[in-house]
Amino acid sequence: MNKVISNKEETPRLFQNNFLEFFSKVSWYVPLVVYLPVVVYLIYRSSKLVTTTNLAVLFIFGIFFWSFVEYVLHRYVFHFKPKTTLGKRLIFIFHGIHHNYPRDPKRLVMPPSVSIPLAFIFYFVFYNTFPHYNGIPFFAGFVVGYLIYDITHYAIHHFVIKNKLFLKIKTHHMKHHYQNESAGFGVSSTLWDWVFGTKITN
Numbered sequence: 001m002n003k004v005i006s007n008k009e010e011t012p013r014l015f016q017n018n019f020l021e022f023f024s025k026v027s028w029y030v031p032l033v034v035y036l037p038v039v040v041y042l043i044y045r046s047s048k049l050v051t052t053t054n055l056a057v058l059f060i061f062g063i064f065f066w067s068f069v070e071y072v073l074h075r076y077v078f079h080f081k082p083k084t085t086l087g088k089r090l091i092f093i094f095h096g097i098h099h100n101y102p103r104d105p106k107r108l109v110m111p112p113s114v115s116i117p118l119a120f121i122f123y124f125v126f127y128n129t130f131p132h133y134n135g136i137p138f139f140a141g142f143v144v145g146y147l148i149y150d151i152t153h154y155a156i157h158h159f160v161i162k163n164k165l166f167l168k169i170k171t172h173h174m175k176h177h178y179q180n181e182s183a184g185f186g187v188s189s190t191l192w193d194w195v196f197g198t199k200i201t202n
Contacts, residue, residue, distance in 0.1 A: 003066075005099070005100055005101075005102070006100065006101050007102065007103055008101075008103065009103050009104070009105055009158075010101065010103075010104060011025060011101070011104050011106040011107065012097070012100075012101055012104070013104065014093060014097060014107075016024040023111060023113040024093075024107070024111060024113075025106035025107060025111070026107075026109055026110075026111040026112065027105075027108060027109075028105070028108060028109050028134075028150070028151065028154040028158075029151045030109065030111075030112065030148060031109050031110070031112070031115065031146075031147055031151075032067065032151070034112055034115075034116070035119075035143050035146070035147055036147070036186065037146055038140075038143060039140050039143050039147075042136055042137065042139060042140035042143075043055070043059070043140050045135065045136060046059075046133070046136045046137040046140065049128045049132075049133040049136065050132065050133055050134055050136070050137060054137065055137045056133060058130075058134055058138040058141065059137045059138070059140055059141035059144075060141060061138060061144070062137065062138040062140060062141020062142040062143075062144070062145060063141040063144055063145040063148070064138060064141075064145070065138070065141075065142060065145070065146075066141070066143075066145025066146055066148075066149065067145060067149075067186070067188060067189045067191060067192065068192060069142075070142040070145070070146075070149050070187060070188060070189075071185050071192035071193070071196075073170050074095075074185040074186075074187065075198070076186040077094075078091070078094055078095035078184070079095070079181065079185070080082050099177065099181065102157055102177050103157055103158070105154075105158065107172070108150075108153055108154045108157055108158075109151075109153065109154055110150065115146070117147060119143065120144060122139065123135075123139050126138050126139045126142070127139070145188075149187055149188040152166075152169065152187060152188040153173075153187050153188070155170075156169065156170045156173050156174075156187070168190070169187075169188070169189070169190065171200075172184055172186065172190050172193070172200065173187055175200040176200065180200050182198075182199040183198040183199070183200045184198065184199065185198055
């Protein structure tokens, strides 16, 4: 793929097939519409199955765990360097196009066509890993972490940010885009870049 970087708010065509093209684009608010009702239901269900303390603690740890998964996915999956033509095409579809068109308003949050199957997989894993229904509030927090990531990512690229904390997060991510794509993998948090030594310091 040729490396082009456009800072225009444009959405380039990714697929020749109109069906695939349609499902590759999504507005920033769609994850909120899809997942906030799920989170509310899971919290309500958890309140009937686990103690209030367990619900609160597991919910918070779910958010925290998402930040780690976010880092791992971004570093080791989205920036994987495949050798085959098919592999390079898949990585470009998943993430490369975002680096070429970082202000594309339709490809800054994960489309439900991808996030929903992944959500089912994570729910199944957590539900069967944690005893006594504790995986349910953990998953609810995990989803909230994902929503924080999606909305933060969109805000970084499209909103005027004045808050000092969020400005640091934005600067961190902009350095990843325009200074060093091999570092600065945290989007909603810089924590794991500090932990694993991938923070861009200059």
